[in-house]
Amino acid sequence: DAKTTQPTSMDCAEGRAANLPCNHSTISGNEYVYWYRQIHSQGPQYIIHGLKNNETNEMASLIITEDRKSSTLILPHATLRDTAVYYCIVRDTGRRALTFGSGTRLQVQP
Amino acid sequence: ETGVTQSPTHLIKTRGQQVTLRCSSQSGHNTVSWYQQALGQGPQFIFQYYREEENGRGNFPPRFSGLQFPNYSSELNVNALELDDSALYLCASSSSVISGNTIYFGEGSWLTVV
Numbered sequence: 225d226a227k228t229t230q231p232t233s234m235d236c237a238e239g240r241a242a243n244l245p246c247n248h249s250t251i252s253g254n255e256y257v258y259w260y261r262q263i264h265s266q267g268p269q270y271i272i273h274g275l276k277n278n279e280t281n282e283m284a285s286l287i288i289t290e291d292r293k294s295s296t297l298i299l300p301h302a303t304l305r306d307t308a309v310y311y312c313i314v315r316d317t318g319r320r321a322l323t324f325g326s327g328t329r330l331q332v333q334p
Numbered sequence: 335e336t337g338v339t340q341s342p343t344h345l346i347k348t349r350g351q352q353v354t355l356r357c358s359s360q361s362g363h364n365t366v367s368w369y370q371q372a373l374g375q376g377p378q379f380i381f382q383y384y385r386e387e388e389n390g391r392g393n394f395p396p397r398f399s400g401l402q403f404p405n406y407s408s409e410l411n412v413n414a415l416e417l418d419d420s421a422l423y424l425c426a427s428s429s430s431v432i433s434g435n436t437i438y439f440g441e442g443s444w445l446t447v448v
Contacts, residue, residue: 258437260439265422266441266442267336267338267424267439267440267441267442268377268424268439269336269439270336270436270437270438270439273436311376320365320367320382320389320390321367321379321382321390321392322367322369322377322379322426322437323379324369324376324377324378325376326375326376327376
């Protein structure tokens with residue numbers, strides 16, 4: 225399984241961009257990078273995913289390095305409602321599971 | 335709103351009992367997965383069903399079993415409940431078993447074993 229490494233916690237000022245890094249140095253060529261977030265006591269919320277190219281949707285942008293060994297999730301204008309645990313996940317195609325790590329606890333400060 | 339609904343939202347069971355949790359997947363999704371999330375930890379994969387067959391399983395004992403029905407809804411059954419089974423149980427659905435598709439989660443069922 226490709227493992228991911230994320231900082232345990234990060235702070236961000238409201239209205240500023242939040243940049244959440246993730247290392248996945250053992251990712252294989254056909255594995256996607258997924259980002260989910262989980263607000264306390266709720267189910268994980270899908271944010272974005274990508275394979276090689278950078279991706280953007282209404283929630284966030286995903287920047288994947290050319291060697292695919294790391295990625296960054298960007299929330300362009302963080303709000304207090306973005307306070308959550310953010311999980312970077314590499315899709316395990318063999319078992320078809322999402323393997324969650326410990327995630328990054330993002331605290332958006334007013 | 336993901337379209338994945340789970341029931342019940344909360345329940346309390348006694349050690350040794352059996353429990354059944356239910357999940358309705360998003361319309362058009364034929365794959366359902368179940369995850370267990372203990373307090374303070376990330377979700378752990380239990381198993382996945384595709385077209386009514388189990389096609390992937392995590393490191394969980396056989397007393398964790400499941401079903402998927404022709405309408406793609408699913409059940410998670412846990413026999414001989416143990417105190418450590420207390421957790422949030424999450425159902426996730428997707429439209430295919432291949433990598434690259436989007437997987438949506440429900441809000442979960444909180445199980446407390448006493």
